[in-house]
Amino acid sequence: MKWEIVIGLETHAQLSTASKMFSGASTAFGASPNTQASAVDIALPGVLPVANKGAVERAIRFGLAVGGEKVINRRSVFARKNYFYPDLPKGYQISQYELPIVKGGEIRILTKSGEKAVRLTRAHLEEDAGKSLHEAFRDSSGIDLNRAGVPLLEIVSEPDMRSAEEAVAYAKALHALVRWIGICDGNMQEGSFRCDANVSVRRPGALLGTRAEIKNLNSFRFLERAIDFEAKRQIEILENGGKILQETRLYDADKDETRSMRTKEEAHDYRYFPDPDLLPLEVSEKWIEEIKAKLPELPEAKRKRYQTEYALSLYDASLLTDAREKAEYFELVCRSLEGPAPKMVANWITGELSALLNDRGIDFSRLLVSGKAFAKLLDRIKDGTISANVAKGVLHGMANGEGDADAIIAKRGLKQISDAGAIEKIVDQVVAANAKQVEDYRAGKEKAFNSLVGQVMKATQGKANPAQVNEILKRKLAD
Amino acid sequence: MLNAPLKELATALAQKKISSVELTRLFLNRIEKLNPALNAFITVDAHKSLAQARTADERIARGGAQPLAGIPVAHKDIFVTRGWLTTCGSKILSNFTGPYDAHVIERFNDAGAVILGKTNMDEFAMGSSTETSFYGPVRNPWGQAYVPGGSSGGSAAAVAARMAPAATGTDTGGSIRQPAALSGLSGLKPTYGLVSRYGMIAFASSLDQGGPIAKSAEDLALLLNVMAGFDARDSTSVERAREDYARDLEKPLAGLRIGVPKEHFGEGLAADVGKAVEAALKELEKLGAKRVTIALPNSGLSVPAYYVIAPAEASSNLSRFDGVRYGHRANEYRDLADMYFRTRAEGFGAEVRRRILIGTYVLSHGYYDAYYLKAQKIRRLIANDFVEAFKHCDVVVGPTAPTVAFKIGAKAADPVQMYLNDIYTIPANLAGLPGMSIPCGFGRDDLPVGLHIVGNYFSEAKMLNVAHQYQKATDWHKREPAGIRP
Numbered sequence: 001m002k003w004e005i006v007i008g009l010e011t012h013a014q015l016s017t018a019s020k021m022f023s024g025a026s027t028a029f030g031a032s033p034n035t036q037a038s039a040v041d042i043a044l045p046g047v048l049p050v051a052n053k054g055a056v057e058r059a060i061r062f063g064l065a066v067g068g069e070k071v072i073n074r075r076s077v078f079a080r081k082n083y084f085y086p087d088l089p090k091g092y093q094i095s096q097y098e099l100p101i102v103k104g105g106e107i108r109i110l111t112k113s114g115e116k117a118v119r120l121t122r123a124h125l126e127e128d129a130g131k132s133l134h135e136a137f138r139d140s141s142g143i144d145l146n147r148a149g150v151p152l153l154e155i156v157s158e159p160d161m162r163s164a165e166e167a168v169a170y171a172k173a174l175h176a177l178v179r180w181i182g183i184c185d186g187n188m189q190e191g192s193f194r195c196d197a198n199v200s201v202r203r204p205g206a207l208l209g210t211r212a213e214i215k216n217l218n219s220f221r222f223l224e225r226a227i228d229f230e231a232k233r234q235i236e237i238l239e240n241g242g243k244i245l246q247e248t249r250l251y252d253a254d255k256d257e258t259r260s261m262r263t264k265e266e267a268h269d270y271r272y273f274p275d276p277d278l279l280p281l282e283v284s285e286k287w288i289e290e291i292k293a294k295l296p297e298l299p300e301a302k303r304k305r306y307q308t309e310y311a312l313s314l315y316d317a318s319l320l321t322d323a324r325e326k327a328e329y330f331e332l333v334c335r336s337l338e339g340p341a342p343k344m345v346a347n348w349i350t351g352e353l354s355a356l357l358n359d360r361g362i363d364f365s366r367l368l369v370s371g372k373a374f375a376k377l378l379d380r381i382k383d384g385t386i387s388a389n390v391a392k393g394v395l396h397g398m399a400n401g402e403g404d405a406d407a408i409i410a411k412r413g414l415k416q417i418s419d420a421g422a423i424e425k426i427v428d429q430v431v432a433a434n435a436k437q438v439e440d441y442r443a444g445k446e447k448a449f450n451s452l453v454g455q456v457m458k459a460t461q462g463k464a465n466p467a468q469v470n471e472i473l474k475r476k477l478a479d
Numbered sequence: 480m481l482n483a484p485l486k487e488l489a490t491a492l493a494q495k496k497i498s499s500v501e502l503t504r505l506f507l508n509r510i511e512k513l514n515p516a517l518n519a520f521i522t523v524d525a526h527k528s529l530a531q532a533r534t535a536d537e538r539i540a541r542g543g544a545q546p547l548a549g550i551p552v553a554h555k556d557i558f559v560t561r562g563w564l565t566t567c568g569s570k571i572l573s574n575f576t577g578p579y580d581a582h583v584i585e586r587f588n589d590a591g592a593v594i595l596g597k598t599n600m601d602e603f604a605m606g607s608s609t610e611t612s613f614y615g616p617v618r619n620p621w622g623q624a625y626v627p628g629g630s631s632g633g634s635a636a637a638v639a640a641r642m643a644p645a646a647t648g649t650d651t652g653g654s655i656r657q658p659a660a661l662s663g664l665s666g667l668k669p670t671y672g673l674v675s676r677y678g679m680i681a682f683a684s685s686l687d688q689g690g691p692i693a694k695s696a697e698d699l700a701l702l703l704n705v706m707a708g709f710d711a712r713d714s715t716s717v718e719r720a721r722e723d724y725a726r727d728l729e730k731p732l733a734g735l736r737i738g739v740p741k742e743h744f745g746e747g748l749a750a751d752v753g754k755a756v757e758a759a760l761k762e763l764e765k766l767g768a769k770r771v772t773i774a775l776p777n778s779g780l781s782v783p784a785y786y787v788i789a790p791a792e793a794s795s796n797l798s799r800f801d802g803v804r805y806g807h808r809a810n811e812y813r814d815l816a817d818m819y820f821r822t823r824a825e826g827f828g829a830e831v832r833r834r835i836l837i838g839t840y841v842l843s844h845g846y847y848d849a850y851y852l853k854a855q856k857i858r859r860l861i862a863n864d865f866v867e868a869f870k871h872c873d874v875v876v877g878p879t880a881p882t883v884a885f886k887i888g889a890k891a892a893d894p895v896q897m898y899l900n901d902i903y904t905i906p907a908n909l910a911g912l913p914g915m916s917i918p919c920g921f922g923r924d925d926l927p928v929g930l931h932i933v934g935n936y937f938s939e940a941k942m943l944n945v946a947h948q949y950q951k952a953t954d955w956h957k958r959e960p961a962g963i964r965p
Contacts, residue, residue: 039579043799045572046559046581046678048713080795082842084819091798143803271842273851276685276792278714 003238004204005231006211007167007197008121008159011174012152013184014128014192015058021127021151022049022094029190033133037145041130043089048277051078051125055151058183059101059125060283060291062153065181065298066120067105069288076101078125078278082271086143087130095154097272100124101281107157107177108300109169110318118170119158126152153183159198159208164227168220171195172322173299180299180324194218199230201238209234210244214251214258226251230258302327310334310342319350325364332371338379348378352392356399369398377405390414390462418465420472423456426464427472430455441477449473480505481641482959485550485698488644492539492549499532499539499549503593506551510596510642513963517618519627519636521556522564523596531593538591547705548591553643555634556597557604558689559678560584563594567680568602568612568630571800571807571826581678582710583647583689590705595643599633602828603797604654604682606630607900608890611830616887619662620960621926625884628658628900634692635662640963645693645702649679651686652785653880653904656916659692660879660929663918665946665956666692667699668904670937671911672717675710681796683789684715686908695956696917696946700725703939719937727944733767735945738872742778743903743931749882751922756878759919759930759949763876766948773868773875777860781905782898784861787841787854788909793831794838800826833894862910869935874945878903879916879929907933917946918955927955 020027023040040047063072079097102123109116130148134141155174161167175193178184186193195217200209214230217223229251234244248267249258274280297305299321306317321327326349333345353374357363369377377398381391386409397408409415417423430452431438440448456469480488480502491497507525514520528551535549558581559565565577580588587594601611609617609632617632619625620640627636631648635658638646648655650668659666667690674689681687691702703724710716739760744753764770802808802822809821827835841850868875880900890897907914912933919930930949934942950956 042804044559044578044805045565045567045575045680045799046676048677050712050714082795082798084798084801086801086803086815089799089804091801092795269844271795271839271844271847273791273795273842273847276683276715277681 002203003201003231003235005162005164005227006159006200006202006208007161007164007227009157009161009167009170010196010198011155011171012194013155013178015055015151015153015183016185017052017054017058017151019052019054020149021052021055021125023149025149027150031146033142033144034146037130037148041089041145041149043091049094049275051278051281052151055125056101056281056283057291059123059153060288061181061183061295062123062155062178063102063105064288064292064295065177066102066107066123069292071102071104072283072288073099073101073103074283075099076124076281076283078275078281079272080275083268085129086141087132087145087148089130089145089148093127093129094275094278095126096124099280101283107170107173109166109173110314111163111165111169115314116160116166118160118166121156121158123153123155126154128152159200164224164231167197167227168224171220171223176322177299181295188218191218195223197223197227197230199227199234200244201231201234210246212244212246212258213248215248215261216251222251222253225256226258229256233258296324299324299327306342310346312342312346316343316346316350320346323364329364329371329374333375333378336372336375339382341378341382344378344382348374352395356395360399367399368401369395373398373404380405380409384416384418384465385409386414386416387462387466389466390416414463416465417460417463418468420468423460423464423468424472426456426459427469427476430459431473431476438477449477481509482694483644484695485547485644485693485701488550489546489548493544495539499535499551499593500529502549503528503532503551503595506595506643509640510637513640513642516623517620517636517640517642518615519599519617519633519640519642520553520596521566521568521599521614521633524563527562528593528595535591535593545590546701547587549593550644551593551595552587552702553595553598553634553637553646554584554587555600555631555646555648557600557649557680558584558647559680560594560597563597565597565680566613567604568600568614569826569828569831570613571823573613573807575806579678582675582712583706584678586705586708587647592705598631598637598646601630601632601654602831603680603793604630604649604651604687605793605830605834607653607657607897608885608887609633609658610887610891611828613828618887619884619926620963621663621884622924624886625926626661626887628661628880628884630654630658631666631692632658632662635659635664635666638662638664638692638694639960641959645691645698647689647706648692649682649687649689650904650908650914651682651688651789652908653901655690655692656904656914656929656931657880657900659916660918660931661884661927663927663955663958663960664692664694665696665699665915665917665950666690667703667915667939667942668907668913669703669707669939670717670913671908672715673707673913673937673939675708675713675716677710677712681792683792684796685792686785686789688908696915696943696950697725697728699915699946700728700943703943707939722940724940724943727940728947730944730948731767732763732945732948735763735768735874736771736872737763737768737945738771738773738868738875740773740775740778740868740875740877742775743877747881747899747902748878749922752878752880752882752928755920755922755928756930760876762952763945763949766952768945771872773871775861775864775868775875775906777857777864778906780857781861781909782902784854784857785901785905785909786837786898787850788858790834790838791842791851792838794835794842797827797831797835802826830894858909861906865906865910865912865933865935873934874938874942875933877931879931880904883922883924883926883928903931912936913939913942915942915946917949918958919949919953920955927958
C-alpha cells in the first residue's frame with residue numbers, strides 16, 4: 001500500500017434532555033422559530049446560565065460506557081469560546097476546553113479486517129448555536145434561536161482510523177452506543193448526531209500528514225464518500241508534488257466533493273477562558289456510583305457473553321448487539337424458548353426478522369411480535385409442527401396482527417405432515433408423474449432431485465416434513 | 480423626613496404618620512428640584528413610582544408589612560427592571576426597556592419598597608467618577624465641581640443630596656465603596672455570592688457584586704436583609720441560611736482586633752485622608768478595639784491583576800451587545816461585519832472600548848498565559864494574604880480611597896491615575912471578601928473621607944457592628960452637604 005489514510009472523528013451528539021444546556025427552554029425539534037428561546041437563550045442583558053444536571057448525568061453515562069470511572073474528570077470547567085455571529089446570541093459559546101468532563105476511553109469496532117479499538121481523546125459538554133435562515137428573506141437574514149443552547153456532547157476520537165470503512169464502523173458503533181445508553185436519540189436527519197472528519201494521508205510509518213477537517217457529514221454514506229473523496233484529493237496533490245493546506249472543508253453531497261471553507265490563517269482566535277458565570281463542575285463519587293448502578297449491560301459485555309454463554313460467533317454477537325432493543329429481544333426469545341437454541345434464534349433475528357423490519361421500515365418498538373410470541377413460533381419449528389419455510393409466512397402473519405403462531409397455523413392449516421405413509425403416497429405419485437426427472441437423477445443430475453422435492457412440497461402446500469421427504473424420496477429413487 | 484434613618488421612616492409609615500405616596504412624592508419633588516444640576520438619575524417615572532407607593536400603602540393598611548414596605552429606593556441603572564428603561568449608562572442600551580426584574584429588584588418589590596428611579600453610572604460600571612456615562616457626568620452634592628466617585632456615582636449623589644433615602648449599587652473594583660467615601664455615605668459590597676447577580680448587567684462576572692448605599696450602617700443592615708439571599712438562577716450564588724444583618728449592631732467592640740495593613744498607608748495616600756483615617760482608628764481603639772499591624776504583601780499587584788481580569792471578562796460579557804436582537808444598531812451598514820463595527824463603535828464610549836480592547840488582547844492566543852493566567856495566580860496570592868491576615872485580626876481597616884473627591888475632568892485623560900482610585904478597594908473584589916466604607920471626617924475643600932472596613936467571608940454582620948458602633952460614637956455620617964439643605 002502506497003498511501004495510508006489517517007482519520008479522526010469529532011462527533012456532536014445532542015443529549016436527550018427535555019430542557020436546554022443552560023436554560024429551562026424546551027429542546028423539542030420543529031417548533032416555530034424563536035418560540036423555544038428563553039431570556040437566557042436570547043442573551044438578554046443580565047441573564048445567567050445554570051448547567052443542566054440531566055445533561056451532565058448523560059455525559060457521565062457516556063464516560064462510564066467508554067472507559068469506566070477512570071475517564072470521568074471529577075472536576076471539569078466550562079469555558080467560553082468567543083466569536084461573533086448572529087446566531088450566537090452571547091457572542092460566545094459555552095463549551096469545555098482545558099478540562100472536559102470525559103478524558104479517554106475507547107470504542108471497539110468490527111470491520112472486514114477484524115476487531116479494533118478506536119481511542120477517544122475526550123468528550124465535553126457544550127451548547128449548540130442557533131440557525132441563520134437566508135432563503136426566506138430578501139436583503140436580510142432571519143435568526144431562529146430555538147436550537148441555541150441545546151445540549152451537545154462533543155466526542156473526539158484519536159486519529160486511529162485508517163479507511164472510510166473504519167470511520168463508518170466507528171461512527172455506527174458510537175451512534176449505537178449513545179442510543180444504547182439513552183443519552184441521544186441519534187436522529188441524523190434532525191441533526192441530533194453529526195460528524196466532522198479530520199483526514200490526512202501519509203506514507204506508512206511516516207509522521208502524520210497535514211489534515212483537513214471536513215464539516216457537515218450528516219449521514220454514514222456522506223461520511224464514507226467525503227473521506228474517500230478527500231483522501232483521493234490529498235493523494236493526488238501530494239503525488240503531483242503539492243502540499244496539503246491545513247483547512248476546514250465542507251462536504252457538498254450534491255456534487256459529492258469537499259471544498260475549502262477557511263484556511264488555518266483565516267481561523268478564529270476563540271480566546272477561550274473559564275466561564276466566570278459557572279463554577280467548576282464537581283462530580284462526586286457517590287453520583288458516579290449511582291449512575292453506574294443504573295447503566296444497562298453494554299454492547300461489548302453482551303458480545304463477550306453471547307460468545308461464551310451462547311457459543312455464538314463474534315460476527316453473530318456483533319450483529320445482535322448493534323442496537324439495544326435487538327439484543328434485549330434476542331435474550332427474551334432465548335429465555336422464552338422451550339429448549340435452548342441460541343444459534344437458531346440468532347439466525348432468525350439477524351435474518352428473517354431483520355429483513356421484515358427493514359421491509360416495513362420499523363424498529364423493534366413497533367414490531368407486533370413480542371419476544372415470547374416469537375419464541376413460540378420457533379418452538380413450533382423445533383417440535384416439527386411446521387417447517388422453517390412455512391414459519392416465515394407465519395411470522396409475517398404475526399407481524400400483521402393476525403394472532404399468535406398456533407392460531408395462524410391452525411387457521412391456515414399449516415400443520416406439517418410427518419406421517420410417513422402419507423408422504424410415501426405423495427412421493428409415489430410424484431415419481432410416477434415425473435419420469436424425465438427420475439431418469440435425469442439416476443443419470444447423475446443432482447439438480448433433478450431438488451426439483452422432485454419441490455414437486456412433493458408443492459403437492460402438500462409446503463406442509464410435508466422436509467427431512468422425511470428427502471429420506472423417503474432417496475429411498476424410492478434408489479429402488 | 481429627608482434625613483430620617485430607614486427605621487424611622489418605617490415606623491412613621493407603620494403608624495400612618497405619613498403614607499408611602501406622600502413619602503415618595505417628597506423625594507420625587509426633591510429629585511425634580513436637584514437632579515437637573517446633579518444628574519444623579521437617568522430615569523424618573525413618577526407615575527410608576529406612585530402606583531407602587533399606593534400598592535404599598537394598601538399593604539401597610541392590611542398590616543404585617545415588611546420593614547422596607549413603602550420606602551422609596553433608587554436603583555443603579557445596571558439592574559434590569561421590568562417596564563423601566565435600563566441603560567447601564569450606555570448608548571448601546573439607550574432604547575432598552577427591561578423585560579424582567581433582576582433578583583435584587585424582585586427582592587425590593589417583594590419587600591414592598593418603591594422604585595424611585597434609575598440612577599446614573601459609569602458606562603457598564605467602568606469608571607471611578609461617573610464621568611463615562613452616555614448620560615453625562617454626575618456632580619458631587621458636596622461640591623458640584625467634583626465627581627461623586629463611581630461607578631455607582633448616581634446612587635451616591637442621590638442619597639447624599641437626600642433625593643433618595645437609600646440606593647443600590649454594584650461593586651466590581653470599588654464601585655460602591657469609593658463613591659460612598661467620596662460622597663460622605665455608608666456603602667457595603669457583600670461577600671461574592673451573597674447577592675444574586677441575576678439581572679445585574681455583567682461587567683466582570685467573577686468580581687461583580689451588588690450592595691446598598693445609605694446614610695448609616697444601620698440602614699445598610701436593613702437593606703442587606705432584603706438584597707441578600709440564594710438564587711438558583713445565579714450559579715455563583717451561595718446557598719446558606721438566611722441571617723439578620725442587624726443582629727450584632729449593638730455588640731460592644733471590646734476585644735475586637737482591627738488589622739491595619741501597612742501597605743495601605745504608604746506612597747499615594749493623601750495626607751488629609753491619612754489623618755482622618757488615623758483619627759478613626761484612634762476612635763475605634765477608644766471603643767475597645769485592639770490595633771494590630773498586618774501585611775498584605777501582594778496588595779501592590781492588585782491593580783494590574785484587576786486590569787487584566789476585569790477587562791478580559793468584560794470583553795466577552797459585552798459581546799452580546801451586537802445590534803442583532805436589542806439595543807442600538809447603526810443606521811447604515813454595508814454587511815454583517817460593518818453592522819457590528821459601526822454598532823459597537825457608535826454604541827460604546829471610549830472607556831468601554833478601551834477595556835474591550837485590553838480584554839480581547841489579554842485573552843488572545845499566545846498572550847493568555849502571560850496575562851490572564853498570571854493575573855489569576857496573583858489573585859490567588861492576594862486572597863491568601865487575607866487568609867493570613869485574618870489569623871491575626873477580625874477586620875481589616877484603612878482608607879477607602881487615596882484622595883477625597885477630585886474635580887470633574889481632572890483624571891479623565893489619564894486612565895492609570897483614574898484606576899489608582901481603587902487601589903485599596905480592589906483586593907477585596909479579587910479575594911471575594913466583603914468590604915464597606917463609612918464616613919470618617921473631612922479633608923481638602925471640606926470633602927468627605929471614607930474609612931474602609933474589610934471582613935472575612937460572610938462576616939457582614941460583624942463589619943456592620945463595627946461601623947455602627949463607630950457611628951454611635953461619631954456624627955460624620957449625619958453631616959449633609961451644605962447648600963442642599965431642605
